[in-house]
Amino acid sequence: MSAISVSATQDAWGPRLGAFTEACAIPVIALVIAFVLFGVFIAAQGHDPFDVYATIYRGAFGSWFSVQNSLLRAAPIMLTALCTALPARAGFVVIGAEGAVVLGGLAAALTGIALNGAMPLFVITVMLLVGMVVGGVWIGAVGALKHYRGVNETISSLLLNYIAIAILNFLVFGMLKDPATLNKPSTFPIGDDNMIGVIGESSIHWGFVLALILCVSYWFVSRRTPFGFSLDIVGGNVRAAQVCGLPVGRLLVIACFLGGAAAGLAGAIEVAAIHGRANISLNAGYGYAGILVAFLARQNPLAIIPVAFLLGGIRASSGVLQRAHDLPDATVLVLQGLVFVCILASEMFYGRWQWFPAKAAVP
């Protein structure tokens, strides 16, 4: 992949197009296989697979309501996927987005409460920024622990999730609790004025647009800047990167910070657009869904957008599947699992075929 983007000769279009076709065709073929396997599973359950496909399509993309439903579910997952995808460029497997979401949301809520009364646009901006910084520091610490103390980043980020949830619980059950929230302890509300609104007549909130912007800018950073290129080198071979004189430690911490900032933003948006206060509902599993999306998108920030939309769609169709076919919610988990396994298995087919053999394309 990276070899392609470096070769910028006039004749490079052939291999480039080939790489693009490959990057699209292989996942699509894998998806088709996953859906065929899913159809077999459905048939084994005594349902008509084509009916079920039709229902999934109807629930996920079949109407403007369904599309909005899928997009809304995709928004937080796009951001949490970035938390795994960006450090992954540097060879890090970070699975701590859940904790960053929780703490980002909590920090955003506290900011909103503290600034209550100021101009809403200002309050919202500061809330989102604080959420990003807190999420960034949280995951940045994972990078620092790895580089300076040798702590495995996957384990530390996973365990930090539990610490983050415990911090949230401790605070909303204790000193930050709104006494009116007796049986579902929560912070005080940030106030209706400080909520992020929806786009025009739709039900999609502006947080979705922020998620899109972040995906595109992270793609730009990782593919079109010296920083992104350095990350790829660190990910390829840390020794080589050190020999080249790259500041490996700093690069790792910054990559983790940026990843965590995306997840922190997801939490801040959850608070500012959905809940209006922080409570344990922030711990909804978006961080874990993001890991799935990042791997399906092969850690490419741009590819995260369609993959998150697909996953959001699958989740959105669950309700209709349950109601129309009496299938349990676990059905969509089976589909998700099959998609995941097929796409991961398809990795080994990259580079096997030459899609557009170009005359001048020398290896």
Added chain:
Amino acid sequence: MKRRTLLKGFATAGAVTAMGGFSVGRVFADEKVKMGFIYVGPRDDYGYNQSHFEGKSAVAKMNWVKAVDEENVPENIEAVKSMESMINLDGAQVLFPTSFGYFDPHILKTASKYPNVMFLHCGGLWDAKKHPKNVGSYFGYIDEAVYLSGIVAGHTSKTGKLGFIAAMPIPQVLRNINNFTLAARSVNPKITTTVVFTGGWANPVKEAEAANSMVDQGIDVLTCHVDSPKVVMETAEKRGVFSCGYHTNQAVLAPIRFLTGAEWNWSKVYSDYADMIKAKRPIPNLVRGGFKEGLVKSSPYGAVVSEKARKHADDVRAKFVAGNMIIYRGPIKDNKGKEVIAAGKEVGQTDISLESMDWLVEGVVGSTKG
């Protein structure tokens, strides 16, 4: 976090109370009554969600009702989308989003967008002053049934040590723990209840750990207030101690040592609502009640329950049904020795002060700090 509960904000004379009232608009004589149910966990959790699913299944059997449902819906935008989808795709006239955390802000926001649909929430949070007319609440005084479990546990325990595995130290949970303890101590004043808070509504690993450690301490009756009592019931049976259920009937999980349990009776609640919609009667915004109104029930006694225990519990149930049973009769001390209800003072079931309970009664080993 999920959850339901009693709540603050409005005092009502218990029982089935109608305030205002709301008629569902789009019903025609020959059309089916369309009801939608949303659960936060799985339908077959042997607990809270299953109790609502059983209620839904009861109304779904009637040929003039079309009932749809969804499970595992988290308390965020996904709950809003599930509600809207039931309204737009299935034409639901009345929705039952059953988890406590669906109410604010998700139900409130969606309800103002769909004024012709009735939103009935399990938890009793509706407030005439603050909330839309097409929202309502229903809830049962399940602590009455927990009280009966406590009586049976008190008669059955040989060690005089009971165990209560609870999710979180919130008022509704504390009230169940206190009722269970007060009831057991009405049988034998030396009995203690050890309480462990797991910190979450569905935390099976911690629930099993707590159950095992309680049995190791000599506790011989276990009960719980978590979403799914399955793990606690099975662990109790395996370790050879007795158990009292919660939410639904768990006798099948502990066939030998299951005593009784506190159950919701949502089939009655949901059938009543369906009847009201069919007859185009106004739907009350607030429905609450205990044994008397038929909103809660006790699981049938297990074979090991003695005649004496059965008689005692049945007598108290009769008093609940008659409406003259008072659980919180002063003097009552908390487990730190402070008097919380003065001598001579009687606090009835519908008293609002019980809904912000933040203390554990004398005889409970544990702390509200979790």
